[in-house]
Amino acid sequence: MNETAAPPEVLRVAIVGAGPAGCYTAGFLRKRWPQAAITVFDRHDAPYGLIRYGVAPDHLGTKAIAKQFDRLFARDGVTFAGNTDIGTDVSLDQLRADNDVVVLATGLWADRVIETFHTAPGTGAAAPLAGVYGSGRLTRLINGHPSESVEGLTIGRRTVIVGNGNVAADLVRLMLTPADVLASHGVAADVIHALTAGPLEHIDVVGRSPVGAAKFDVAMIRELGRLADVRFTSDAAPDAGAPDAGAPDAGAPDAAAPDAADADGKAAAIRELVAGSPEAAGRTVAFHFGWTPDRVTGDGRVSAVTFTATGAAGGAGTAGTAAGSASLELPADSVCTAVGFTETDGAHISRASVASPRADPDRGRLDDGLYAVGWFRRGPVGTIPANRADARSVADAIIADLEASFIPTPTSLT
Amino acid sequence: MKFVILYGTESGNAETVADDLVDELGTDNEVESVDMTDASAETLSPDALLLVVCSTHGDGGLPASAVPFAELLDTERPDLTGIRYAMFGLGDSSYETYSRGSERIDERLSALGATRVGEYGRHDASDGSLPNDAALEWARNLVGSLDEAQAVAR
Numbered sequence: 209m210n211e212t213a214a215p216p217e218v219l220r221v222a223i224v225g226a227g228p229a230g231c232y233t234a235g236f237l238r239k240r241w242p243q244a245a246i247t248v249f250d251r252h253d254a255p256y257g258l259i260r261y262g263v264a265p266d267h268l269g270t271k272a273i274a275k276q277f278d279r280l281f282a283r284d285g286v287t288f289a290g291n292t293d294i295g296t297d298v299s300l301d302q303l304r305a306d307n308d309v310v311v312l313a314t315g316l317w318a319d320r321v322i323e324t325f326h327t328a329p330g331t332g333a334a335a336p337l338a339g340v341y342g343s344g345r346l347t348r349l350i351n352g353h354p355s356e357s358v359e360g361l362t363i364g365r366r367t368v369i370v371g372n373g374n375v376a377a378d379l380v381r382l383m384l385t386p387a388d389v390l391a392s393h394g395v396a397a398d399v400i401h402a403l404t405a406g407p408l409e410h411i412d413v414v415g416r417s418p419v420g421a422a423k424f425d426v427a428m429i430r431e432l433g434r435l436a437d438v439r440f441t442s443d444a445a446p447d448a449g450a451p452d453a454g455a456p457d458a459g460a461p462d463a464a465a466p467d468a469a470d471a472d473g474k475a476a477a478i479r480e481l482v483a484g485s486p487e488a489a490g491r492t493v494a495f496h497f498g499w500t501p502d503r504v505t506g507d508g509r510v511s512a513v514t515f516t517a518t519g520a521a522g523g524a525g526t527a528g529t530a531a532g533s534a535s536l537e538l539p540a541d542s543v544c545t546a547v548g549f550t551e552t553d554g555a556h557i558s559r560a561s562v563a564s565p566r567a568d569p570d571r572g573r574l575d576d577g578l579y580a581v582g583w584f585r586r587g588p589v590g591t592i593p594a595n596r597a598d599a600r601s602v603a604d605a606i607i608a609d610l611e612a613s614f615i616p617t618p619t620s621l622t
Numbered sequence: 623m624k625f626v627i628l629y630g631t632e633s634g635n636a637e638t639v640a641d642d643l644v645d646e647l648g649t650d651n652e653v654e655s656v657d658m659t660d661a662s663a664e665t666l667s668p669d670a671l672l673l674v675v676c677s678t679h680g681d682g683g684l685p686a687s688a689v690p691f692a693e694l695l696d697t698e699r700p701d702l703t704g705i706r707y708a709m710f711g712l713g714d715s716s717y718e719t720y721s722r723g724s725e726r727i728d729e730r731l732s733a734l735g736a737t738r739v740g741e742y743g744r745h746d747a748s749d750g751s752l753p754n755d756a757a758l759e760w761a762r763n764l765v766g767s768l769d770e771a772q773a774v775a776r
């Protein structure tokens with residue numbers, strides 16, 4: 209009993225990262241501790257992380273979630289300290305010395321690269337060919353990120369988008385959205401010009417998985433159906449994704465198999481998109497499922513992209529194609545990779561470097577008084593609401609740990 | 623009057639609506655705000671008017687925090703006769719299933735005998751606005767219409 213320390217006069221909490229994970233955490237801690245001094249730091253001068261610089265500008269409902277967080281700073285007494293990079297401007301050790309609790313919510317937003325697309329084979333040197341872009345750069349540009357420039361960006365008439373997640377779907381939609389609509393959502397004129405100058409006539413969207421295991425949400429596919437003057441096609445087998453179809457690898461563990469209803473839903477959404485699109489249209493979008501990226505070719509600038517069949521389990525359109533036995537070559541004047549996110553090279557703060565032997569990553573605990581939340585804790589998957597659930601459980605762990613270390617008095621923390 | 627605000631949320635908007643309703647109604651009334659996740663059958667009382675604020679997620683599904691409450695209603699099937707409630711649904715009309723999550727709660731409450739009063743309020747996030755102002759206006763109208771109804775009854 210006597211081991212416990214008296215609570216500090218004012219509990220000091222620092223949260224690193226003003227994306228959804230950091231802001232939701234600040235909100236839950238504020239509810240429990242109305243008097244605590246809570247500061248949210250961000251390297252950018254504007255808060256909200258990928259809600260500001262990732263979420264597509266035409267998804268106003270999702271963007272609006274950030275307005276919830278305005279209340280934290282305007283009304284609930286949480287301080288925002290922008291333009292402060294923890295690790296450069298202030299060391300993490302210093303921050304920990306100044307605070308009772310530090311929460312890392314720094315996200316993971318660097319583009320995952322496809323080695324042969326973005327770097328010269330074997331050397332790791334910079335892009336071998338012009339015209340190959342990462343989705344992170346494109347989505348930051350579209351969202352007016354201060355340190356991105358349109359320099360050297362041209363999308364052209366035929367582009368290949370590699371990946372079949374929601375970010376790929378965002379890119380398809382935004383690239384086929386009329387310039388005036390993009391402008392009405394606040395996209396800068398030079399960015400609109402780079403996206404629409406081609407103008408685009410054809411987009412190939414190529415994913416590694418079969419249609420049923422594609423990563424996009426059904427609502428994102430349905431939304432594409434509202435684009436005017438676009439013909440959609442797909443190389444997925446007509447019955448792909450239906451229960452029992454396209455499941456040749458019976459020996460595979462169940463956990464790896466996508467949920468059957470979900471798979472069926474995705475395949476059906478693609479089928480409906482294709483069936484509902486006009487036979488003749490000025491622009492076409494072709495979905496290709498079950499193809500693994502191989503290489504980009506061209507003379508200085510990309511002119512074609514090659515894929516090989518993912519193989520039996522992945523099924524290039526039809527199931528049962530042996531891995532590598534078929535290839536797909538697509539002409540292109542630009543290529544966009546949307547294959548996920550990763551830790552920034554040379555990041556000052558990495559989980560591995562700060563986790564102590566006392567870490568309990570499941571509860572978000574990295575060390576005494578040091579916690580992790582959001583994409584930084586869980587990896588770069590999941591939507592904004594998933595970060596709220598995560599923030600709630602990590603905030604609960606922080607509260608439990610801290611309150612257990614203090615002598616409980618009725619007014620000590622609140 | 624006594625109010626219980628019961629909110630179901632996934633990205634937090636409905637919770638901020640509940641906070642605002644507490645501020646608005648709390649000066650003159652007894653108000654309690656409860657996350658559906660923490661609600662039990664006892665949360666619902668004939669003495670209080672229940673204000674249900676619920677969003678929609680997935681493809682017309684319930685928001686995460688409403689799921690345990692819906693399951694509770696389905697398994698315990700409490701008799702809600704005598705309970706009065708009003709509904710405010712949050713959604714985005716760019717989805718075909720606009721505001722369906724709140725309707726799933728509404729259907730359950732009325733099937734168990736509770737009575738819905740007032741206008742069915744809704745907020746559409748497709749224009750990027752937050753639901754808070756719309757919800758406050760809905761609540762003011764609701765309380766106003768109840769006061770009138772009581773005055774007439776007397």
Ligand SMILES: Cc1cc2nc3c(=O)[nH]c(=O)nc-3n(C[C@H](O)[C@H](O)[C@H](O)COP(=O)(O)OP(=O)(O)OC[C@H]3O[C@@H](n4cnc5c(N)ncnc54)[C@H](O)[C@@H]3O)c2cc1C
Nearest residue numbers: 225227228229250251257258262294314315582583591592
């Ligand atoms: C292109 C794209 C589109 C998306 N679209 C949607 C969508 O439509 N709907 C949806 O629900 N989800 C969407 N997501 C997912 C969603 O953005 C993430 O789930 C969420 O943003 C992750 O939250 P986070 O707080 O962990 O990280 P982030 O949002 O990345 O926030 C991290 C913050 O930390 C700051 N930071 C990093 N390092 C430091 C440092 N050393 N010092 C100070 N500050 C630092 C960053 O500047 C940033 O503000 C999208 C993601 C991407 C990439």
Ligand SMILES: Cc1cc2nc3c(=O)[nH]c(=O)nc-3n(C[C@H](O)[C@H](O)[C@H](O)COP(=O)(O)O)c2cc1C
Nearest residue numbers: 631632633634635636677678682713714717720721
């Ligand atoms: C991933 C996601 C899915 C959604 N699905 C629907 C839907 O199917 N129908 C609908 O009307 N609104 C849908 N919405 C809109 C939300 O209901 C709306 O943004 C609401 O304000 C969220 O409230 P909450 O923060 O309390 O959960 C969705 C929003 C998101 C982010």
